[in-house]
Amino acid sequence: MxxxxxxxxxxxxxxxxxxxxxxxxxxxxxxxxxxxxxxxxxxxxxxxRGKIDANQTEIVKALRQAGATVQSLAAAGGGVPDLLVGFQRKTVLIEIKDGSKKPSARELTTDQVEWHLNWRGGPCMVVNSVGEALAAIGIEVQP
Known part of the structure; x- marks a missing residue:
């Protein structure tokens, strides 16, 4: 400059x-x-800094009702997934996307893609609904 x-x-x-x-x-x-x-x-x-998707509260509530411990990581930003979830001695990172939005609005951001590519830990799942979030921790829900 x-x-x-x-x-x-x-x-x-x-x-x-x-x-x-x-x-x-x-x-x-x-x-x-x-x-x-x-x-x-x-x-x-x-x-x-990250933002919270409209369906995050509903997903967190359902995960906790299923017996999971849930810690929000949304404030971390920088591509870090939204939730840290523990269930039956397993840890899963969950990135929440709002399933009610059009598919292009549910795509990972550049920061999120980079973070996912560089993560060397356990699984990081991208979910659009309560059912997908429960499936991410091993609970299958009948439609």
Whole structure:
């Protein structure tokens, strides 16, 4: 990135005053490299944080009723699966997708695909419904 001379007025740093900043906000004069790093990390954390699918509450409730222990990992973001589930001395990671959405909206994100490809632990299952979540831990449900 090109460094702008410190003597230019702020209005010359911006793109015609249209509200678009031509330089990163942390590139302002007087911001230390350490502060830039912290600000960058904060933006990365906010950008990568996961969201909870509409059917997650229902799935968690059903898993717990079946006797599983369930820990939500949704806040971890960065492609980490939504749930850590323990059942009958087995651990399963579950990524929840909302089965009511169109198929393209249920696809794994780039972060999720990368995380799944790099995971060297136990199974990580992608589920769209309560029935699929129960099947992921070994409980078959009759339709």
């Amino acid at each position: 090109q460094e702008l001379p410190a003597h230019q007025p702020e209005s010359e740093h911006r793109n015609g005053g249209a509200g678009f900043c031509a330089v990163q906000p942390w590139a302002e004069v007087g911001v230390s490299p350490a502060d830039r790093l912290v600000q960058s990390m904060k933006r990365e954390v906010v950008r990568k």
